[in-house]
Amino acid sequence: MATPKKIEVIAAHPYPIWLDVGLEDLGQHLESVLRPGTSVLVVSQPQIAELYYQRLADGFKAYSIHLAVFPNREEEKSLARLQELTAEAVAAGLDRDGLIVALGGGVVGDLAGFLAATYMRGVRFLQVPTTLLAQVDSSIGGKVAVNHPAGKNLLGAFYPPIAVWTDFTTLDTLPWEEIQNGLAETVKHAVLGDVGLFEFLEEHAEGIKGREGGIWREMIRRSIAVKVRIVSEDEKEKGQRALLNLGHSFGHALESVLGYTGITHGQGVSIGTVAACHIAQRKGYLKNQEMQRIQNMLQVFGLPAHISGADSEELLLKMQADKKNKEGKKVIILPVNIGRAAESRDCSDDELREAWQEVLV
Numbered sequence: 001m002a003t004p005k006k007i008e009v010i011a012a013h014p015y016p017i018w019l020d021v022g023l024e025d026l027g028q029h030l031e032s033v034l035r036p037g038t039s040v041l042v043v044s045q046p047q048i049a050e051l052y053y054q055r056l057a058d059g060f061k062a063y064s065i066h067l068a069v070f071p072n073r074e075e076e077k078s079l080a081r082l083q084e085l086t087a088e089a090v091a092a093g094l095d096r097d098g099l100i101v102a103l104g105g106g107v108v109g110d111l112a113g114f115l116a117a118t119y120m121r122g123v124r125f126l127q128v129p130t131t132l133l134a135q136v137d138s139s140i141g142g143k144v145a146v147n148h149p150a151g152k153n154l155l156g157a158f159y160p161p162i163a164v165w166t167d168f169t170t171l172d173t174l175p176w177e178e179i180q181n182g183l184a185e186t187v188k189h190a191v192l193g194d195v196g197l198f199e200f201l202e203e204h205a206e207g208i209k210g211r212e213g214g215i216w217r218e219m220i221r222r223s224i225a226v227k228v229r230i231v232s233e234d235e236k237e238k239g240q241r242a243l244l245n246l247g248h249s250f251g252h253a254l255e256s257v258l259g260y261t262g263i264t265h266g267q268g269v270s271i272g273t274v275a276a277c278h279i280a281q282r283k284g285y286l287k288n289q290e291m292q293r294i295q296n297m298l299q300v301f302g303l304p305a306h307i308s309g310a311d312s313e314e315l316l317l318k319m320q321a322d323k324k325n326k327e328g329k330k331v332i333i334l335p336v337n338i339g340r341a342a343e344s345r346d347c348s349d350d351e352l353r354e355a356w357q358e359v360l361v
């Protein structure tokens, strides 16, 4: 069977994820939905725009295309930057029939998406993800947001794009550390939802690290498929979708306690996944050997299982404030075996403390 070039997200507003397509072909692809002359605002960051904007713009000659860039920092995912971009959208003549395109990683996608959700009460939005994390994770599922001093992604919306346009070649310029952030999410997808993907990662780890064409593409396609399946079953995170938080309750607490310095998101997710494995093993869900395989997989991609410099009591306290908690109970996602995970609301503080102690050195 030929590899499909498109995966459909089934939701209230379904949308396609186009795979292995070229940036320069997007404009022509949109001919059936965009009238000639439509205003298109591409939101990006300087380095990404320098690398890829021209390729994208070459295909948009029939439209009135504008570029708005903002500095390359997570802190820019803010209301202040949203206001600046709003002014640029007005100056570009973007009207209700316009289109906002996010050309970049998750920061660009979240911010541009929130702009699209709010500008004139909503204009069309399209994601062109250029990091591995954005391709396998953040561009899929319709979550858009900005940060607030009181919390990360505190202001947000479910605002699905009209499409996701995934050009794998944009990853050629992505530094290894950023690749690792995406690999952490891919291992997570495999652990929570696709044992076949996990075996693929084990079998082709070297090819993946070497970014070998066919293997690389297959890994991304299969990782995307896990996320698509889950968000299609539960668009608004009423149930199933919470499974995607595997490793994240621990990881977010760690990132936050460390002040988002000295640890990448991928490292946080990796350590968090290991911590969740420890609890799952103690509860008798996960076999010793499965836990070892998960830890090995993360290690092969250079992702850590341990960290120093944080205090388990402080981390526990941070987990109490997690916005994903429900009815005062901590919601923790635990792997049941490789390929399946479940939500748990009965992890005691002692169990969480012990799990932290396993990963803290």
Ligand SMILES: NC(=O)c1ccc[n+]([C@@H]2O[C@H](COP(=O)([O-])OP(=O)(O)OC[C@H]3O[C@@H](n4cnc5c(N)ncnc54)[C@H](O)[C@@H]3O)[C@@H](O)[C@H]2O)c1
Pocket (backbone or CB within 6 Å): 045, 047, 048, 051, 072, 073, 074, 077, 104, 105, 106, 107, 108, 110, 130, 131, 132, 133, 134, 137, 138, 139, 140, 141, 142, 143, 144, 145, 153, 170, 171, 172, 173, 174, 175, 178, 181
């Ligand atoms: N909406 C969601 O469902 C969701 C899910 C997960 C994460 N997120 C959000 O995603 C953000 C993290 O996204 P990210 O990991 O993509 O980080 P990012 O957007 O900060 O990008 C990482 C770095 O890579 C650079 N970059 C991007 N593409 C490049 C390329 N092709 N070549 C060279 N450099 C490139 C960026 O400029 C940046 O410096 C966070 O804000 C997080 O909250 C959102």
